[in-house]
Amino acid sequence: MKRFKFSWLIILFSTLALVGLNNCSKKTEQEPTTDKNLSDKEVLEKSLSEALVRLSYGDKSGLYDFEFPYLREETNYDEYLAMRQVQWANMDTVIALRVNDITYFGEDSVELVVDYVFRGISGQESIRPDLFKIYKYRDKWVKPTVSFLHKQLEFDEIYDAAIKAAEKEAGN
Numbered sequence: 498m499k500r501f502k503f504s505w506l507i508i509l510f511s512t513l514a515l516v517g518l519n520n521c522s523k524k525t526e527q528e529p530t531t532d533k534n535l536s537d538k539e540v541l542e543k544s545l546s547e548a549l550v551r552l553s554y555g556d557k558s559g560l561y562d563f564e565f566p567y568l569r570e571e572t573n574y575d576e577y578l579a580m581r582q583v584q585w586a587n588m589d590t591v592i593a594l595r596v597n598d599i600t601y602f603g604e605d606s607v608e609l610v611v612d613y614v615f616r617g618i619s620g621q622e623s624i625r626p627d628l629f630k631i632y633k634y635r636d637k638w639v640k641p642t643v644s645f646l647h648k649q650l651e652f653d654e655i656y657d658a659a660i661k662a663a664e665k666e667a668g669n
Contacts (some may be wrong), residue, residue, distance in 0.1 A: 541609065541631065544598040549613070553591045556601055561640050565634060567652035580643060590615045592622070597608035606632045 535543070548559030561569070561577050568577070591613060598610040609631060612624045631640045632651065 499576050537607070538596050538640075539601055539605075540600075542594065544638065545596075545640065546594040550592050554617070557633070563638075563640040563642070564651075565632075565639055565641055565644040565646065565649040567649045568641075577643070590617060594615045597626075604633065605628060 536613060546562075548563060551557075551559035551616065557578060561574055564577075572580075593610045593614040595614060596609055597612060600608040600610075602608065607630070609629055609630070611627050613627060615623045617623060629640065630639050632646060633639070
């Protein structure tokens, strides 16, 4: 009798697992939400606002994500934090970042006029304007805090040379 109950439990859990896997696969088959249908302004506002809100909770990884890729290759997140370059006190009241104006410099960089939106203790919002540059690097917007474009370009040259050498060695 115990063997029958144990077998029944195995069948039940296996069925539940298969149903769960099937539901997961249906979710992944749906078209993912992308930023392709959004304007540059909407994409930048959304991603910068998210990074800022994360920063308000003490999470600087949103800023780390906005650095050029070479920095993330050379420096892990803990080393990034140890640089102590990214500090902003009293971020707990920031609720959003609004992009007011975009000035394009070719296809690879923009200057943004933004407003930081704060919520005070009374619940009233206040705004602080700012201006900064953002770069488009390989179809991703980058707002470096610590990294530099010229270092990314140097990194790309070395990386591309290494790829070509590897392809040549492999006979491609």
